[in-house]
Amino acid sequence: MTDLARPSPLGDHDFKTIVDIAARTAGLAIPETKKSLVQSRIARRMRQLGLSDYTDYLSSLETDTVEINHFISALTTNVSHFFREAHHFDDFAQTHLSHAAAGKLRFWSAGCSNGQEPYSMAMTVLRKLPQAAAQDVRILATDIDPAVIERAKQGAYSKQEIAGVPDGEQARFFERRADDMFEVKPELKSLISFRRLNLNAGKWPMSGHFDAIFCRNVMIYFNDDTQRALIEHFRARLRPGGSLYLGHSERVHPIEGSGFTITGVTTYRKS
DSSP states (O other): OBSOOOOOOOOHHHHHHHHHHHHHHHOBOOOGGGHHHHHHHHHHHHHHBTOOOHHHHHHHTTTOHHHHHHHHHHHSOOOOOTTOSHHHHHHHHHHHTTTOOSSOEEEEEETOTTTHHHHHHHHHHHHHOTTTTTTTEEEEEEESOHHHHHHHHHTEEOTTTTTTSOHHHHHHHEEEOTTSOEEEOHHHHTTEEEEEOOTTSSSOSOOSOEEEEEEOSSGGGBOHHHHHHHHHHHHHHEEEEEEEEEOTTOOOSOGGGGTEEEEETTEEEEO
């Protein structure tokens, strides 16, 4: 590999090809206004591969399924924080954990990025249900990007990255390593299963239902039709009374007409 090659400016035809591939493979909707951003991110990936011609790179995507993952990763932003949009975790705790009887509970982080969201869910669970593992509480965490899934599995973060975790809980839930990274303790990891999943891939492999689904800052990448389809798929995967949490910028189509009731800011309950 080399980073010396410098791709030429992105032409309209190659930009349209990028838009088409992103829509076909991952349901992403990329507007013309994002052209310069797309050029920057794809060019960075091409430099890593030592390529300078967009046409050659895009042609390789037709047969290279591994590179497709890098392509989608380059076009999406894997940024997250612990307890981001704290009101969601407050509602999650109050609605699904405060009065939970013994028995299984199933939760899903759909678009888990580097793992901060599902680990925040797990910390919230253990605050309310210290014996969660014995009580059969499990969290599924999925993302389209296998690289971020691997990082999430490792569960190692810098001091700056765990700043959103209350000081008293940093010592409870994280172990400081020799390299000054903070690794999630086994009691949190044991509650979570990480899997790669393309939400736009058609039939999902899960067979059960969930009590709550977090899908935040994912919908913003999809077009209207994909958003509507996902809302319906999520509704079908939730138990009656189950919650769907979306990102603060994702006030999508009138969700009340899709079998949901608004119960808070970007917080929805299956009717």
